[in-house]
Amino acid sequence: MDFIDLPQCMGANGSVRLPGSKSISNRVLLLAALADGETEVRDLLSSDDTARMLDALRTLGVDIGEVESAADAGMPADGIGAGSAAGCAGKLLRIRGVGGSFPVREADLHLGNAGTAFRPLTAALAFAGGNYRLSGTPRMHERPIGDLVDALRQAGADIEYLGNEGYPPLAIRPAKIDASRTISVRGDVSSQFLSGLLMALPLAGGGSIEVVGELISQPYIDITLATMRRFGVVPHSEGKSRFEVPAATYRSPGVVHVEGDASAASYFLALGALAGGTVRVDGVGSDSVQGDVRFADALALMGARISMGENWIEAAPPAAGRLRGITLDCNHIPDAAMTLAPLALFADGPTTLRNIGSWRVKETDRLTAMATELRKLGAEVEEGVDYLQIKPVLPGSLRPATIDTYDDHRMAMCFSLAAFGAPLRINDPGCVAKTFPDYFLHFAALTQAVPVIDIDGPSASGKGTVAARVAAALGWNYLDSGALYRLTALAAQRAGVAWNDEPRVAAVAAGLDVVFGVDSILLAGEEVGEAIRSEEISSGASQVAALPAVRTALLFRQRAFRRAPGLVADGRDMASVVFTDAVSKVFLTASVEARAERRYKQLISKGIAAKLQPLLQEMRERDERDRGRSVAPLLQSADARLLDTTELSIEAAVAQVLAWARPLLPAQTCR
Ligand SMILES: Nc1ncnc2c1ncn2[C@@H]1O[C@H](COP(=O)(O)OP(=O)(O)O)[C@@H](O)[C@H]1O
Numbered sequence: 054m055d056f057i058d059l060p061q062c063m064g065a066n067g068s069v070r071l072p073g074s075k076s077i078s079n080r081v082l083l084l085a086a087l088a089d090g091e092t093e094v095r096d097l098l099s100s101d102d103t104a105r106m107l108d109a110l111r112t113l114g115v116d117i118g119e120v121e122s123a124a125d126a127g128m129p130a131d132g133i134g135a136g137s138a139a140g141c142a143g144k145l146l147r148i149r150g151v152g153g154s155f156p157v158r159e160a161d162l163h164l165g166n167a168g169t170a171f172r173p174l175t176a177a178l179a180f181a182g183g184n185y186r187l188s189g190t191p192r193m194h195e196r197p198i199g200d201l202v203d204a205l206r207q208a209g210a211d212i213e214y215l216g217n218e219g220y221p222p223l224a225i226r227p228a229k230i231d232a233s234r235t236i237s238v239r240g241d242v243s244s245q246f247l248s249g250l251l252m253a254l255p256l257a258g259g260g261s262i263e264v265v266g267e268l269i270s271q272p273y274i275d276i277t278l279a280t281m282r283r284f285g286v287v288p289h290s291e292g293k294s295r296f297e298v299p300a301a302t303y304r305s306p307g308v309v310h311v312e313g314d315a316s317a318a319s320y321f322l323a324l325g326a327l328a329g330g331t332v333r334v335d336g337v338g339s340d341s342v343q344g345d346v347r348f349a350d351a352l353a354l355m356g357a358r359i360s361m362g363e364n365w366i367e368a369a370p371p372a373a374g375r376l377r378g379i380t381l382d383c384n385h386i387p388d389a390a391m392t393l394a395p396l397a398l399f400a401d402g403p404t405t406l407r408n409i410g411s412w413r414v415k416e417t418d419r420l421t422a423m424a425t426e427l428r429k430l431g432a433e434v435e436e437g438v439d440y441l442q443i444k445p446v447l448p449g450s451l452r453p454a455t456i457d458t459y460d461d462h463r464m465a466m467c468f469s470l471a472a473f474g475a476p477l478r479i480n481d482p483g484c485v486a487k488t489f490p491d492y493f494l495h496f497a498a499l500t501q502a503v504p505v506i507d508i509d510g511p512s513a514s515g516k517g518t519v520a521a522r523v524a525a526a527l528g529w530n531y532l533d534s535g536a537l538y539r540l541t542a543l544a545a546q547r548a549g550v551a552w553n554d555e556p557r558v559a560a561v562a563a564g565l566d567v568v569f570g571v572d573s574i575l576l577a578g579e580e581v582g583e584a585i586r587s588e589e590i591s592s593g594a595s596q597v598a599a600l601p602a603v604r605t606a607l608l609f610r611q612r613a614f615r616r617a618p619g620l621v622a623d624g625r626d627m628a629s630v631v632f633t634d635a636v637s638k639v640f641l642t643a644s645v646e647a648r649a650e651r652r653y654k655q656l657i658s659k660g661i662a663a664k665l666q667p668l669l670q671e672m673r674e675r676d677e678r679d680r681g682r683s684v685a686p687l688l689q690s691a692d693a694r695l696l697d698t699t700e701l702s703i704e705a706a707v708a709q710v711l712a713w714a715r716p717l718l719p720a721q722t723c724r
């Protein structure tokens with residue numbers, strides 16, 4: 054399983070240019086493909102969802118060419134929505150429209166998990182006069198489409214379910230539309246059904262649509278209507294319950310700009326509200342056609358400071374105190390509302406997100422997924438049929454956790470915000486490619502991670518002593534990573550597992566039940582601070598540390614120590630593997646004779662019997678093993694500074710480490 058480890062974050066600042074809106078991108082692609090004339094589409098989102106739509110349109114015989122990047126083209130153009138003028142440097146395509154009907158009359162279309170491709174294509178192909186099969190991922194086959202198929206069948210469509218009744222995959226056969234009938238469509242499951250019908254009807258001879266039940270996600274209908282208008286077709290609507298769609302052929306407007314993705318903006322605005330500085334998004338603003346820009350109102354309700362121009366939005370934290378917990382009907386911002394859930398962890402009271410039943414039929418059952426993963430962090434969450442209530446956590450009490458993302462891009466992006474409370478591991482972060490392939494790069498660029506000082510070096514060079522004192526001087530946390538290898542060796546011994554049995558030792562490492570106290574280490578509830586320091590366990594630790602699976606199993610456990618305001622970490626591979634982005638890296642060493650003598654004195658002072666010569670011999674062997682192993686060998690990193698303590702006192706070594714680090718530390722982390 055791929056993963057990304059996010060350090061705990063302390064601040065956020067800066068600006069980001071948003072990728073093109075997914076909803077607008079796929080609507081524009083479909084209408085440009087169906088229109089008369091050639092359309093140049095600028096700033097199109099490059100993502101899995103748009104790739105699925107493009108593949109399908111090409112399969113249907115549409116001629117689509119990729120041109121140079123939009124940033125280089127430099128031509129003025131009208132846009133759909135406010136982001137147009139900003140020109141987010143996205144993809145530029147030239148689409149030769151088919152003038153009403155697709156030339157390919159027989160095709161198998163694989164649409165992945167892209168609802169924004171599946172639903173409108175089902176509607177557009179229902180009266181296209183061909184034989185088509187539409188399928189997707191297993192999850193797509195669990196997402197209901199019965200209401201759309203029912204509506205299309207009322208108008209005369211011939212559509213068959215190839216799997217379960219009411220769900221993809223589908224077979225579509227040639228059919229003539231009965232334009233005299235009013236088509237009824239449910240509005241309360243997915244607005245994409247209505248959007249699909251609206252876009253398909255002009256080409257099928259026009260008609261009337263009646264919406265049954267409350268129309269959810271209305272703003273997405275506004276995007277559909279705006280896109281249709283841009284391509285020359287203007288449906289007439291009475292409120293949001295009845296639409297008259299004329300018979301017409303779409304006409305290319307020449308050039309179309311896709312505005313930035315307002316749902317993607319929500320993560321960055323939440324960053325600003327939580328931990329700014331100020332965070333600015335470019336590409337959406339007050340002129341946007343996307344309903345999710347109203348996420349900014351929800352942030353304002355929580356006390357964040359919001360400013361907005363036609364084409365940009367900025368968010369900063371409340372002038373004083375924490376964000377406020379809120380109760381909100383989220384019908385108007387179904388996608389962006391997800392972002393409020395992790396944010397609610399950091400509010401001053403409970404937050405209730407209402408009217409979010411549609412979350413259950415998205416990329417995953419987002420209501421259950423969100424509740425399950427928030428609970429892993431230690432949050433108290435109440436999951437209702439169509440609401441979530443999230444209680445805030447006390448500052449510093451969020452638990453580091455491994456978050457599953459359910460092949461849902463928004464789960465991955467939402468949970469990045471929880472890194473403000475604790476270090477996190479996010480599984481399958483690549484799922485963000487659905488709408489925002491570079492998300493985590495932007496996240497890292499905008500956020501400030503809790504700083505780390507790495508101290509690596511051989512046994513008895515003084516790492517532990519120096520690291521603990523540096524941590525105390527700064528008021529930071531301290532990680533003795535060697536203790537985790539020692540604990541693994543001890544726990545394996547107690548479980549009767551041989552130190553060279555890699556899979557079983559790795560399982561022991563993954564399941565270590567350990568609690569680090571100020572002056573204590575509890576393994577399965579028993580104090581083992583002394584036991585892990587014995588020479589036998591030292592030797593065992595060095596053996597288990599050479600096993601790659603054990604190192605992998607202990608990686609996130611070590612990273613979970615990176616908590617505010619900072620961390621001093623000692624070990625062998627802090628600089629090269631565990632905390633490669635440390636603000637300061639030190640390689641501490643001393644001659645092997647000096648180190649053996651220190652260890653000898655240390656043991657004697659604790660009343661443990663020891664002999665110098667065997668200790669020296671054992672230390673040489675251990676150095677050799679630690680240096681010679683294939684994974685994370687004991688080496689000075691190229692970017693680490695060497696500190697030889699053979700002739701240095703402990704105090705002088707501590708002073709030197711602090712003198713190197715202090716100028717590099719963020720001001721608020723120093724004392
Ligand atoms: N610069 C130093 N000079 C003399 N003794 C030292 C120095 N640094 C550490 N020691 C002593 O050496 C022993 C081993 O140090 P420790 O911090 O446990 O090393 P490590 O963590 O590198 O194995 C301790 O008793 C410690 O007090």
Ligand SMILES: Nc1ccn([C@H]2C[C@H](O)[C@@H](COP(=O)(O)OP(=O)(O)O)O2)c(=O)n1
Binds near residue numbers: 513535539598623627
């Ligand atoms: N980050 C680390 C820390 C320790 N190890 C190995 C190296 C040693 O053989 C054992 C025990 O480490 P520890 O730092 O406690 O040992 P010393 O006190 O330096 O003798 O674990 C490692 O491989 N990687």
